[in-house]
Amino acid sequence: MNRIGEVVEASTTEFIVQSYALYEAPSFGALVRTGNPVEAIYGVVFRTETLSIDPGRRPIARGRDAATEADLYRDNPQLPKLLRTDFHCVIVGGCRGDQPFQHLPPQPPRVHGFVYPCDAPEIRRFTERLDFFQIIANAGVPAPSGELLAAVAREAAQARDLDETFLLAAGEALVPLFGDDLQLLTAVLRRLSPS
Amino acid sequence: MDLSATSRQIDAMGIPMAAAQESNSQRLRAALAVLHECRRSEQELQERVAAHQSASRGTPLASPLEPLATVVAAGRCPDELDIVAVDGSQIDVDRHSFLPCYLLNIGRVRISYGGSPDASLSSVPYLRYEESDLYIADPLDPHRREPVAGALLHARRNVTEMRELAALALQTPSNRAAVALLDNSLVLWGLAGRRFDPYVKTILLEEYAGYLQQLAAANRDRPAPIAGYISRPDGSQIINLLRAVACEPANCRHCLARLSPVAGACDYLAGLRDRDLFARLLRLPGQRSALFRSLSSVVREHPYGTELYFFYLQTGEEIARVEIPEWVALQPDRLALVHAALAQQIRQGQGYPQALMEAHEQAVVGGADRDHFWFLVEQMLAERRLPADASAKAFSKRTRGT
Numbered sequence: 382m383n384r385i386g387e388v389v390e391a392s393t394t395e396f397i398v399q400s401y402a403l404y405e406a407p408s409f410g411a412l413v414r415t416g417n418p419v420e421a422i423y424g425v426v427f428r429t430e431t432l433s434i435d436p437g438r439r440p441i442a443r444g445r446d447a448a449t450e451a452d453l454y455r456d457n458p459q460l461p462k463l464l465r466t467d468f469h470c471v472i473v474g475g476c477r478g479d480q481p482f483q484h485l486p487p488q489p490p491r492v493h494g495f496v497y498p499c500d501a502p503e504i505r506r507f508t509e510r511l512d513f514f515q516i517i518a519n520a521g522v523p524a525p526s527g528e529l530l531a532a533v534a535r536e537a538a539q540a541r542d543l544d545e546t547f548l549l550a551a552g553e554a555l556v557p558l559f560g561d562d563l564q565l566l567t568a569v570l571r572r573l574s575p576s
Numbered sequence: 577m578d579l580s581a582t583s584r585q586i587d588a589m590g591i592p593m594a595a596a597q598e599s600n601s602q603r604l605r606a607a608l609a610v611l612h613e614c615r616r617s618e619q620e621l622q623e624r625v626a627a628h629q630s631a632s633r634g635t636p637l638a639s640p641l642e643p644l645a646t647v648v649a650a651g652r653c654p655d656e657l658d659i660v661a662v663d664g665s666q667i668d669v670d671r672h673s674f675l676p677c678y679l680l681n682i683g684r685v686r687i688s689y690g691g692s693p694d695a696s697l698s699s700v701p702y703l704r705y706e707e708s709d710l711y712i713a714d715p716l717d718p719h720r721r722e723p724v725a726g727a728l729l730h731a732r733r734n735v736t737e738m739r740e741l742a743a744l745a746l747q748t749p750s751n752r753a754a755v756a757l758l759d760n761s762l763v764l765w766g767l768a769g770r771r772f773d774p775y776v777k778t779i780l781l782e783e784y785a786g787y788l789q790q791l792a793a794a795n796r797d798r799p800a801p802i803a804g805y806i807s808r809p810d811g812s813q814i815i816n817l818l819r820a821v822a823c824e825p826a827n828c829r830h831c832l833a834r835l836s837p838v839a840g841a842c843d844y845l846a847g848l849r850d851r852d853l854f855a856r857l858l859r860l861p862g863q864r865s866a867l868f869r870s871l872s873s874v875v876r877e878h879p880y881g882t883e884l885y886f887f888y889l890q891t892g893e894e895i896a897r898v899e900i901p902e903w904v905a906l907q908p909d910r911l912a913l914v915h916a917a918l919a920q921q922i923r924q925g926q927g928y929p930q931a932l933m934e935a936h937e938q939a940v941v942g943g944a945d946r947d948h949f950w951f952l953v954e955q956m957l958a959e960r961r962l963p964a965d966a967s968a969k970a971f972s973k974r975t976r977g978t
Contacts, residue, residue, distance in 0.1 A: 435937065441926070457924060458693035459685070459934055 410532025424470025473513035504540035511554040531572035638813040638868035646866035650919030656690035661931035677705035683938030785881035809897035861892030862919035893927030
């Protein structure tokens with residue numbers, strides 16, 4: 382598949398990707414792949430932001446007199462060159478050879494590593510086991526973990542045409558992660574419903 | 577710093593400032609009246625100004641090409657238009673450092689408006705360390721030379737900016753209109769006066785004029801005018817013109833001789849600035865004043881290759897001065913294009929031309945970049961085992977102990 386961006390920061394537990402195209406980041410909860418020379422590394426998108434390339438310059442509203450947003454961009458051709466879209470991923474495992482694993486890799490991804498969206502077969506193979514839900518729940522990422530886990534499960538289910546058996550298995554895997562917070566668990570499970 | 581003592585002095589400063597403000601207001605109203613009531617034709621005014629100029633001792637004056645009270649609204653920009661702009665900054669020769677060199681950082685911007693909007697924003701560094709770059713030598717006597725530093729480095733940078741601007745403009749598609757903008761006067765003021773020997777000025781100005789000529793040539797085939805944009809201009813050329821209008825007799829040496837102790841009939845106009853006058857005349861953003869020809873001696877005494885013309889422009893935030901060469905000023909469609917393009921750029925930039933802002937952002941070299949630059953230089957010297965003797969002064973600046 383075509384690469385969508387490059388790693389601009391990486392650590393043992395997370396990596397940040399600058400998207401090649403503005404506003405074209407993978408969905409919240411989607412699985413992406415990058416790596417280092419030893420192995421492929423999988424991450425789940427938990428935060429996407431579009432911001433000014435120069436941290437000292439904040440975007441200012443320009444469109445008071447523009448009829449549409451498209452007009453605003455057309456009248457300011459320099460804007461796309463001054464903004465960037467970044468997405469942050471929590472590392473959930475990897476693949477050595479053709480053997481997927483669901484624990485933190487020994488080494489983080491490399492900066493400037495290419496990042497690829499995962500296609501459906503790849504997602505199906507990685508999500509045959511759902512141990513990585515635990516990694517996400519414990520990672521302490523600054524996103525509501527219920528929302529993120531629900532999104533991850535749904536993204537994975539999409540690769541299986543929303544197969545109910547999988548959704549059921551995903552629900553079961555989520556239960557132990559919410560302790561006795563039944564309200565939150567119920568809300569998350571509701572998000573898994575195929576309708 | 578003792579801030580409470582300073583604060584008391586700042587408060588005290590406000591008192592005469594308030595008084596001056598009121599007096600200024602009255603005098604500006606009077607100046608505006610002179611401007612509106614002037615019934616002389618442009619030709620009469622031009623003759624009068626020419627006469628004053630020969631009598632005056634270098635008072636800056638301008639000659640009007642349109643009625644003094646002219647106010648022109650900006651026209652429409654063509655849909656397909658390229659704006660190119662350049663700005664520069666520098667890391668100066670550091671006399672206390674170990675290696676004579678300087679860095680010019682030129683920001684280059686092209687914004688293309690129309691059916692396929694696009695932009696290109698970049699900066700280009702020029703590191704100069706050869707003898708021929710560090711000094712300007714007299715071609716007739718190579719032992720006479722001027723170090724390129726300080727004001728001369730600034731002028732050198734301006735010439736490089738013009739080179740880059742001309743190159744950018746020439747690269748735009750020749751089936752579209754283009755406007756080239758400079759964040760500066762078209763005059764190299766740093767070279768004015770007696771500070772530098774004539775050979776220095778000639779060498780730089782001939783190069784500069786050459787680039788202006790490239791733009792003039794491009795402009796013959798399709799619209800490609802250039803304009804210099806000056807924010808918060810300080811001049812009083814039009815005020816001085818009004819003094820020449822208001823003053824009777826026609827040959828008032830007293831008002832034009834700046835050091836004369838005797839008050840003239842037009843003294844009430846002394847000390848006013850053009851920008852304050854035009855702030856009252858030009859009420860809407862995008863309006864420009866009449867077109868004037870600058871009679872400043874700097875342009876006539878040196879080989880710029882063109883006369884200099886200018887007008888004032890209301891940006892909504894301030895009055896700016898726009899300078900254009902003769903081959904733009906005397907072609908109504910090119911003049912209108914510069915006016916329309918600047919008005920559009922100021923709208924996009926919410927008070928300042930957008931392309932010039934972007935060029936400035938590309939050019940600027942921050943403190944951290946500066947430090948990093950010297951660090952890289954040190955590193956290079958270390959790798960090649962070259963001596964890196966810093967002066968004692970530089971050392972003491974870096975290690976501020978007690």
